[in-house]
Amino acid sequence: MDKNLDLxxxxxxxxxxxxxxxxxxxxxxxxxxxxxxxxxxEINPLVDNWIEEVRYLVDRG
Structure with missing residues (x-):
């Protein structure tokens, strides 16, 4: 299989x-x-955690 297609x-x-x-x-x-x-x-800490998780994943690319 083509490696470019896999990527x-x-x-x-x-x-x-x-x-x-x-x-x-x-x-x-x-x-x-x-x-x-x-x-x-009560829910703001959950939102903050989600935002941090998304930032982490985006930074990891």
């Missing part, structure tokens, strides 16, 4: 995973806007 497939899968993570962070952030102040304080 392209792998990069495509990584991009899909990163896109999904970013979309998840965006949706989670948007959902927090609909919450009350108390609930927002």
């Amino acid at each position: 392209q497939a792998l990069l495509g899968e990584k991009q899909i995973m990163l896109d999904s993570l970013v979309n998840g962070v965006i949706l989670l952030g948007a959902a927090t806007l609909a919450l009350g102040e108390k609930e927002r304080r």
